[in-house]
Each structure stands twice: as structure tokens, then as C-alpha cells.
Amino acid sequence: xxxxxxxxxxxxxxxxxxxxxxxxxxxxxxxxxxxxxxxxxxxxxxxxxxxxxxxxxxxxxxxxxxxxxxxxxxxxxxxxxxxxxxxxxxxxxxxxxxxxxxxxxxxxxxxxxxxxxxxxxxxxxxxxxxxxxxxxxxxxxxxxxxxxxxxxxxxxxxxxxxxxxxxxxxxxxxxxxxxxxxxxxxxxxxxxxxxxxxxxxxxxxxxxxxxxxxxxxxxxxxxxxxxxxxxxxxxxxxxxxxxxxxxxxxxxxxxxxxxxxxxxxxxxxxxxxxxxxxxxxxxxxxxxxxxxxxxxxxxxxxxxxxxxxxxxxxxxxxxxxxxxxxxxxxxxxxxxxxxxxxxxxxxxxxxxxxxxxxxxxxxxxxxxxxxxxxxxxxxxxxxxxxxxxxxxxxxxxxxxxxxxxxxxxxxxxxxxxxxxxxxxxxxxxxx
Amino acid sequence: xxxxxxxxxxxxxxxxxxxxxxxxxxxxxxxxxxxxxxxxxxxxxxxxxxxxxxxxxxxxxxxxxxxxxxxxxxxxxxxxxxxxxxxxxxxxxxxxxxxxxxxxxxxxxxxxxxxxxxxxxxxxxxxxxxxxxxxxxxxxxxxxxxxxxxxxxxxxxxxxxxxxxxxxxxxxxxxxxxxxxxxxxxxxxxxxxxxxxxxxxxxxxxxxxxxxxxxxxxxxxxxx
Numbered sequence: 001x002x003x004x005x006x007x008x009x010x011x012x013x014x015x016x017x018x019x020x021x022x023x024x025x026x027x028x029x030x031x032x033x034x035x036x037x038x039x040x041x042x043x044x045x046x047x048x049x050x051x052x053x054x055x056x057x058x059x060x061x062x063x064x065x066x067x068x069x070x071x072x073x074x075x076x077x078x079x080x081x082x083x084x085x086x087x088x089x090x091x092x093x094x095x096x097x098x099x100x101x102x103x104x105x106x107x108x109x110x111x112x113x114x115x116x117x118x119x120x121x122x123x124x125x126x127x128x129x130x131x132x133x134x135x136x137x138x139x140x141x142x143x144x145x146x147x148x149x150x151x152x153x154x155x156x157x158x159x160x161x162x163x164x165x166x167x168x169x170x171x172x173x174x175x176x177x178x179x180x181x182x183x184x185x186x187x188x189x190x191x192x193x194x195x196x197x198x199x200x201x202x203x204x205x206x207x208x209x210x211x212x213x214x215x216x217x218x219x220x221x222x223x224x225x226x227x228x229x230x231x232x233x234x235x236x237x238x239x240x241x242x243x244x245x246x247x248x249x250x251x252x253x254x255x256x257x258x259x260x261x262x263x264x265x266x267x268x269x270x271x272x273x274x275x276x277x278x279x280x281x282x283x284x285x286x287x288x289x290x291x292x293x294x295x296x297x298x299x300x301x302x303x304x305x306x307x308x309x310x311x312x313x314x315x316x317x318x319x320x321x322x323x324x325x326x327x328x329x330x331x332x333x334x335x336x337x338x339x340x341x342x343x344x345x346x347x348x349x350x351x352x353x354x355x356x357x358x359x360x361x362x363x364x365x366x367x368x369x370x371x372x373x374x375x376x377x378x379x380x381x382x383x384x385x386x387x388x389x390x391x392x393x394x395x396x397x398x399x400x401x402x403x404x405x406x407x408x409x410x411x412x413x414x415x416x417x418x419x420x421x422x423x424x425x426x427x428x429x430x431x
Numbered sequence: 432x433x434x435x436x437x438x439x440x441x442x443x444x445x446x447x448x449x450x451x452x453x454x455x456x457x458x459x460x461x462x463x464x465x466x467x468x469x470x471x472x473x474x475x476x477x478x479x480x481x482x483x484x485x486x487x488x489x490x491x492x493x494x495x496x497x498x499x500x501x502x503x504x505x506x507x508x509x510x511x512x513x514x515x516x517x518x519x520x521x522x523x524x525x526x527x528x529x530x531x532x533x534x535x536x537x538x539x540x541x542x543x544x545x546x547x548x549x550x551x552x553x554x555x556x557x558x559x560x561x562x563x564x565x566x567x568x569x570x571x572x573x574x575x576x577x578x579x580x581x582x583x584x585x586x587x588x589x590x591x592x593x594x595x596x597x598x599x600x601x602x603x604x605x606x607x608x609x610x611x612x613x614x615x616x617x618x619x620x621x622x623x624x625x626x627x628x629x630x631x632x633x634x635x636x637x638x639x640x641x642x643x644x645x646x647x648x649x650x651x652x653x654x655x
Contacts, residue, residue: 005498017448021492021504026524028501041503041520044513075520095554139576168547172519200573203543233572298580302475305582309471313461329477329585 003064004029010060015053023049036061037072046075081176085185096154096164096197099276100147106272108265111141114256118145121227122152125195129254131218131228135235136258137427139296142231145258146197149229153195163193167203171210187213191220195227201250202232205241215246228253259423261297266290270300279308285323292331294338294381303327338381338429340392346429347374350421359394372404373422379405381429448490452604453483454589454597454625462584466491469526469558473549475578476562478586481626484562487586488528491560495526502526507541508534515544522551525558532563532578536570546574562586589625594618601629607636609646616648620655 007029012020027049028039038057040046049057050073061069102122107115114134121132132149134142150162165173170190177186190196196217204211221228232239235257236250261269267283267290274281281304289307293299310326311318348355351370358371371393378389379401386398393401411418455463465471466487478484485506492502501524508531510517521527527548535541552559561578570578589597595614602609609632621631631654638654639646 002498012447017489017493018504018506018509021489021502021528022506022510025492025496026501026503026521041523042516042518044517044519138572139580166547166550168543168550172547296576296579298576302579302581302583305472306584309465309582310461313464330583 003031007060007064010064011053011056014056014060019053023053031069034068035070035072037074040073040075043075046073049073081180082182082185085173085177085182085189096150096162097143097147098151100144101151102148104272104276105141105144105148106261106265106269108261108268110259110261110265111145114142114145114258117254117256118149118229119152121229122149123156125153125227126225130222130225131230131250131253133230133232133236133250133253133255134258135232135255137233137260137296139298140258140260141297142258143199146199146229146231150195150197153227157194160194161192162195162197163190164197164199165190166199167201167210170198170214171203171207174210174213187217190217193221193226195229196221197229199231200233201230202234202239204246205239208243211243211246215243215249218246218249222252260294260426263287263290266294266297266300269297270304273301273304274308277304277308279304279311279318281307281318285318285320288320288323289327292327303330306330340378340382340384340389343374343378343381343429344392347377347425350425350428361394372407373418373425375401375404376408377422377425377429380426448486448493450487450490450494452601453487453490454593454600456482456587456589456597457593459584459587462586463487465582465584466560467494469495471582473552473559473581474561475581475583476560476586477566477583478562478564479588480564481624482586482588483626484564484586485530488530488560488562492526492528500525502528504528505530507531511535511538511541515540518544518548521548522555522557526560527552527557528560528562530562532561533565533567536567539571542571542574546571546577549574549577591623594623594625594628597625598628598632602632605633605636607632607646609635613646613648613651616651 008024008027011024015024023045026041026045030037030039038049040049054071057071061071102115102119105111105115114136117129117132118134121127121129134145136142147164150164153160154162174183174186177183198214201214204214218228230250232250235255236242236247239247267286270286270289271281271283274286285307289300289303293303307318307323307326310316311322314322316322344355344358347370348358351366353367353370357367358374360367362368375389375393378384378392379386382389384392386401389401390396390398408418408422412422413419450463450467453463462474462476465474466476476484476487489504492504496502503521503524503526505517505521505527507529511534529545529548532545535545549559551557559581561581568575595611595618598609598614598617599611602614617628617631621628635646635651635654639650642650644650
């Protein structure tokens with residue numbers, strides 16, 4: 001290690017800073033008697049170094065060691081890969097995230113069905129809900145719920161093999177397995193899991209060979225009555241580029257949706273995450289942030305981290321003033337993301353009506369309802385005042401906006417189709 | 432693979448970057464503290480052209496690297512000419528700095544590669560620092576939401592009131608002997624953009640050394 005540090009220092013003087021930081025810093029060197037083993041993170045870096053920098057490397061080594069040294073360049077090799085897929089110690093592949101458990105999953109209206117289903121699967125894997133298919137927009141907690149099921153299964157039955165993999169990793173490892181002739185190990189690794197958890201399966205779209213392998217894995221696991229949990233950003237039938245036979249199988253079990261969280265849930269999520277981070281976040285600050293950041297949990301987490309960092313570096317307790325200062329840039333960006341114009345355009349496209357009609361004085365039901373819904377969404381998703389919203393809807397009075405918001409709130413409770421429209425539009429606007 | 436020589440950059444920063452040498456614009460003190468703090472988690476750094484994002488990222492790699500702490504700096508504006516597999520395996524390092532993220536917007540393969548790198552780094556514990564020149568809303572949603580989870584900071588440009596001090600400090604670090612009078616002359620006659628000013632001062636320094644003359648207003652005028 002000491003030799004490698006000295007050696008890279010010498011090399012640093014010969015290269016541009018960019019070259020050094022891009023190609024040399026990621027390398028690891030290990031001098032063993034007369035052999036220097038240089039390990040690159042991937043073939044691409046390795047090839048670049050061998051083709052472009054090996055002369056400099058050889059020169060410095062000869063000068064430094066004053067003896068013949070054989071250089072061995074390497075990256076991940078077949079043995080390492082096969083070992084990863086066949087070692088009995090490798091129970092779960094990529095690790096389950098320990099802190100993704102049911103206890104710290106915040107329940108709200110937007111996710112309580114998904115949570116109930118996940119708990120059911122965790123307590124009774126391979127039961128009726130197989131596969132459990134969790135879908136919804138990005139950053140809403142699908143992965144958390146999936147890991148929570150895996151962690152719970154392992155807690156109750158530590159001997160079980162719970163395998164978690166992101167679909168992109170499944171695809172890239174399958175390509176590597178094909179290149180290295182290790183497909184048997186690859187197949188066996190996934191097909192012998194007691195529970196297989198695959199995240200973001202929308203990434204299988206358009207990848208026929210991976211779909212084929214996944215299809216057979218799916219069948220093998222169901223034949224053995226082993227549990228599968230899948231997440232996706234869409235309902236199975238809506239995934240473009242996925243084979244019909246696969247779409248059909250994905251719907252065999254229980255598809256459950258997670259919707260964007262409402263204000264109370266967002267505030268509760270912030271308080272829970274703050275508590276887990278050991279950060280003292282007052283409730284009014286949590287509500288203040290939750291009112292302004294609506295899109296997803298990840299963005300809330302980002303905001304919380306920024307507030308926490310500002311508090312730490314300035315040595316100040318968290319209060320509204322600190323939150324405002326820490327997040328001022330974020331709030332400007334967030335406000336720009338959902339504009340009244342965007343809401344009006346999205347709603348008119350959703351209902352297939354002209355934007356000019358949405359803003360007109362026409363009072364037919366087919367126009368009034370989308371207009372009211374657009375007003376209610378503007379109230380929910382922006383920080384504009386009621387008079388400002390009225391003004392943006394062709395100079396209407398603020399009482400009209402207030403009436404629209406109340407009407408939509410009532411309709412959402414009474415009419416499931418109205419509720420579905422509202423949620424679909426909310427999701428489209430905030431993702 | 433395209434010609435790998437492309438990544439041998441035609442320019443080089445002549446002195447090794449270090450965060451200690453970075454002139455911190457007013458309001459960016461927390462950002463600089465967070466970047467140096469390995470426990471501060473992943474960082475998303477937003478800032479316009481020429482505010483010093485690349486310098487800061489390279490300085491972070493230089494300062495934090497050691498035999499037991501491996502780092503990589505990937506300038507995406509250059510790297511996009513190569514293949515996304517450049518990012519494979521980087522999660523085995525301790526810190527990866529990806530510069531110019533906006534350069535890969537709308538390039539699906541690179542966006543997915545960055546998305547995968549974030550996922551892998553979350554598993555391996557490798558810390559990530561991204562920089563971006565503009566607030567990119569057009570990344571695909573899965574990548575965007577992961578970027579939003581990072582602690583985000585805006586790196587601001589040095590304001591007029593700080594320019595004089597900034598130039599003095601940077602010139603001192605670069606060992607360029609330029610005095611107050613000449614700095615004031617430059618600020619009154621040349622651009623007030625720090626990055627452009629620094630490049631111009633380097634040019635003045637080269638000219639001064641080449642002609643074996645001290646940096647004076649008449650010498651500066653020859654280059655204006």
C-alpha cells in the first residue's frame with residue numbers, strides 16, 4: 001500500500017490533474033514480491049490505462065524499484081463472479097437495507113392498502129398474494145416496503161434465502177454471466193430463492209433476453225411456491241415493451257398501488273426520518289416543509305438532510321427561520337416545477353378539452369368539473385393565494401375557487417372515479 | 432470504444448487543487464464544510480458556469496484520497512464521448528465525483544448508468560458528489576428522484592464586493608505576483624467574472640515571465 005501511494009504520487013506529477021483523478025485514482029495497487037497487481041474498477045478504465053498510460057507506469061516502476069517487476073492488470077474476473085453466484089455464504093445477493101422495516105414505514109391514506117398487503121405477505125409468504133406487485137410513482141416507498149417484507153421474513157425464518165435485486169442489476173449480471181459462461185450459476189442463484197424481490201421491473205422493458213430469463217425464473221419460483229415481490233412505476237398492463245405473457249403473470253397475484261402522500265403523511269414522514277437521524281425537528285417545521293415539497297419522499301429526505309446540515313454547521317437549533325434559509329433555493333425550484341399553466345394544460349389534456357374552454361365562461365358540466373378540479377389541484381400543489389388562482393382562471397372571484405375546492409373534496413369522497421382522476425392528475429403533475 | 436485519447440484533456444490546472452485554496456463565496460460556507468465531511472452523505476451541487484464546481488470536485492478528490500480511501504473524478508462532459516460502462520464498478524471506491532451531470536441529460540444510456548451507479552453506491556456505501564450547471568428537470572424520474580434525495584447545495588459566484596479579495600487569494604495560491612493597483616485596474620477595465628479574470632491573470636503571468644517584466648498596468652494593457 002505504501003509503495004502504491006509513493007508510486008501514484010510520482011505519476012501525479014506526470015499527468016494532468018483530470019487524467020490523474022479520472023484514470024489513476026480509482027486504481028488499487030498491490031505489490032507482492034516481484035509482481036505488482038493493479039486492479040481497475042472496470043474493463044473500460046483498465047483498457048484505457050493499459051493503452052495510454054502503461055509506458056509512464058513502467059518507467060516509474062523501473063526507477064522506483066530498480067528491479068524487474070511483472071505487472072498484472074485485472075478487474076472482476078470469472079472466478080470472482082462465479083463465486084459471488086455460487087457461494088453458499090451468499091444468501092441474499094445485494095443486501096437488504098436493514099433500516100427498511102415496517103416499524104419506520106409511515107402509514108397514510110396513500111399507502112395503507114399496500115402496507116396491509118405487504119404485512120400479510122411477510123407473515124404468510126407464498127400465500128394468496130404471490131407475486132405481490134407494488135406499483136406507484138418514484139420515491140413513494142415501494143422499495144422500503146419491499147425490503148420491509150424481506151427483513152420480516154428473515155426475522156421470522158433466518159434460514160430462508162431472501163434475494164433482493166434491482167432489475168438493472170439482474171440484466172447487467174445476466175450479460176456478464178453470458179459472457180463468462182456462468183449462466184447455470186446465475187439461474188440457480190435466483191431460481192432457488194425462498195423469496196425473490198425485484199425492484200423497478202419497468203427496466204426489463206425492451207430487453208427480450210432478460211425478460212425470457214425472468215419469465216422462467218418467475219415460473220420456477222411459482223412452481224416451488226416461493227414468494228415473489230416486485231415493484232414497478234406502473235400497473236403491469238401499462239408497461240410498454242414487456243411481453244404479454246409476462247404482463248399477464250405479473251397480474252396473477254396482488255397488484256397494490258402507492259400514491260403520493262398527502263400533507264399529514266408527508267409531515268409524519270419528516271418527523272419519523274428526523275427522529276431516526278437523531279435530528280430535533282419541531283412539528284411546525286415539518287409541516288412547513290411538507291406544505292412546500294409535495295412530490296415524493298426522497299425529495300423530503302433531501303430537504304431534511306439540508307436543514308440538518310445547516311443546523312449542524314451553524315450550530316443553531318432548527319426553527320422556521322433556519323428552515324427557510326436552508327431551503328430557500330429548493331422552494332424556488334419546487335414552486336417552478338408545478339405552475340398554474342402546467343396544471344391547466346395537464347387537466348385539459350387529461351379530459352381532452354380545449355384549454356380555451358377550460359378558461360372560458362362556459363358552464364356545461366363537461367367543462368365545469370375539469371375546471372374545478374384544476375382549481376383544486378392548483379390550491380393543493382402551488383402556493384398561490386385564492387385570488388391569484390381565480391385571476392389565473394380568467395379573472396374569477398376567489399369565492400369561486402373556494403367553492404371549487406370544497407366541491408372537489410366532496411366529490412372525491414362520494415365518487416371513486418373522481419377520486420381516481422384527482423390522484424392520476426396529482427401523480428402526473430408531481431412526478 | 433471511441434478513441435480513448437479523447438480524455439487526455441488539452442488543458443491542465445497548473446497547480447494541484449485543494450479545498451484550502453478554494454475561495455469560498457459568501458453564503459457557500461456550509462457547502463464547503465459538507466463536502467469535506469465524509470459523514471455528510473451524498474451531495475448534489477448546483478451552480479452556473481465558472482463558479483468553481485470542477486475545481487471543488489477535483490480538490491475534494493485530491494484532499495480526501497489516501498491509500499485507504501480511493502476516489503474518482505469523472506467529468507461527464509468529456510466522458511459522454513466514451514461508453515457508460517466507464518461507471519461500472521466505481522461503487523468499490525470510497526468517493527466518486529461526477530462533474531457536469533447536465534451533459535448527459537436526454538442521453539438515456541448515460542442517465543441509466545448514473546441511476547445504476549447511485550443504486551450500487553447506496554448498497555456499497557460509496558459516497559457520491561454530483562455537480563450540475565442547471566436545475567435539470569428532464570432527467571428520467573427515477574434518476575431525478577434519487578438526485579433529490581441527496582443534500583443539495585448551490586455554489587454561487589463570488590460577488591463584486593468579494594472579487595478583489597478573491598483575486599488576491601487565488602493569485603497568491605498560484606504564486607502570481609500581482610499587486611493591488613493592478614488588480615483594481617483589471618476589475619475596472621476587464622470582465623468581473625472570476626473564472627475569466629483568473630484565466631486572464633494566468634495569461635498576464637505567462638506574458639510577464641516570457642518578457643521578463645514585472646506585472647504592471649502597461650504590461651496588462653498590452654494584452655487587453
